Amino acid sequence: MDLEDIFAFLNFYINKYTGSYYSISELESCLDYGQMAVYSDLKPKYATSQLSKECLSPFRATYNFTTLISGYVIVPATNYLDLLAIQIYFQISNRTIFYPIKLYNEDEIADRSNSQTDPVTATSPIGEQTAPKTFRLYPTSAYNGNVSYLTRPIAPVFGYTVISGRVIVYNPNTSTQLQWRDSEIPMVIVKALSSIGINIGSQEVMQWSQTKTEANYANVNRQ
Numbered sequence: 001m002d003l004e005d006i007f008a009f010l011n012f013y014i015n016k017y018t019g020s021y022y023s024i025s026e027l028e029s030c031l032d033y034g035q036m037a038v039y040s041d042l043k044p045k046y047a048t049s050q051l052s053k054e055c056l057s058p059f060r061a062t063y064n065f066t067t068l069i070s071g072y073v074i075v076p077a078t079n080y081l082d083l084l085a086i087q088i089y090f091q092i093s094n095r096t097i098f099y100p101i102k103l104y105n106e107d108e109i110a111d112r113s114n115s116q117t118d119p120v121t122a123t124s125p126i127g128e129q130t131a132p133k134t135f136r137l138y139p140t141s142a143y144n145g146n147v148s149y150l151t152r153p154i155a156p157v158f159g160y161t162v163i164s165g166r167v168i169v170y171n172p173n174t175s176t177q178l179q180w181r182d183s184e185i186p187m188v189i190v191k192a193l194s195s196i197g198i199n200i201g202s203q204e205v206m207q208w209s210q211t212k213t214e215a216n217y218a219n220v221n222r223q
Contacts, residue, residue: 001185003158003177004170006031009189009208017198024158024168032155034192035178039153043082046150056150058179060084063147071125071137079151080133088137088145090123101127101137101145113138153179 010030011021022030039059045052063075073086086101104112104126113120120126125137137143159174180188186205193200 001178001182002172003156003175004172006156006178006185006189007158009205010192012208013193013198013200014196024160028156028158030192030195031178031188032153033195034190035153035156035180035188037191037195038180038184038187043150046084055181055184058181059150059153061149061151063149065143065145065147067137067141067143067145069140069142071140071143072130073127073135073137073143073145073147075133075147075149077133077149077151079154080149081152082150083129084148084150086127086135086145086147088125088143090144092123097123099124101125101135103127103129103135109138 007024007027010027014020014022039056042052042055046056059081061077061080063077065073067073086103087098088101089096089098091097106128109126109128112118112126120138122139122141122143125139125141125143127135127137130136135147154176156178157174157176159171159176160168161171163169178185178188186202189205190200190202
């Protein structure tokens with residue numbers, strides 16, 4: 001669903017319930033709040049629900065790293081939001097072996113490093129998060145690996161020009177659309193409206209979207 005349609009839907013319900021309309025900047029903020037609320041609902045279910053994984057798939061990213069001898073891994077992405085997994089890989093007998101890194105708290109690192117029953121080695125390291133987007137692997141060594149993480153959904157931007165000082169004309173070329181799949185956008189809209197005290201169901205959004213699509217299709221056929 002395009003931003004023009006989403007903003008029209010939001011203002012339709014805002015006007016219906018409040019008798020007023022939101023400005024473009026207010027709608028952008030409202031929609032961004034809505035998408036972050038949906039993200040927060042889905043993220044805890046990521047590892048347990050295939051549906052949640054699919055919903056958040058547009059935000060999955062991977063950073064490949066080669067550490068120095070210190071074992072530090074710093075993800076350079078500015079839109080990094082949540083860690084999914086860290087793994088290293090190495091070669092043994094011409095085979096590439098992948099090993100997942102388990103992260104521990106500071107007070108657990110020493111005990112794990114001294115373990116005799118489950119020793120920490122360069123091929124079975126452990127790690128800790130030392131700062132946002134920053135991880136350290138133990139034992140300190142050089143590693144090759146990758147970090148899987150979720151990025152922050154990009155905030156929507158409604159591009160437009162103003163004609164005759166008051167007429168707003170939408171410009172899709174300068175707009176930043178939502179990254180969500182079409183199947184999740186109704187949830188985002190519902191959350192956006194609920195943030196300002198307007199409670200509707202996803203079904204109403206889907207019905208409106210279908211009506212809008214049919215109307216657009218009819219207009220094209222009449223031309």
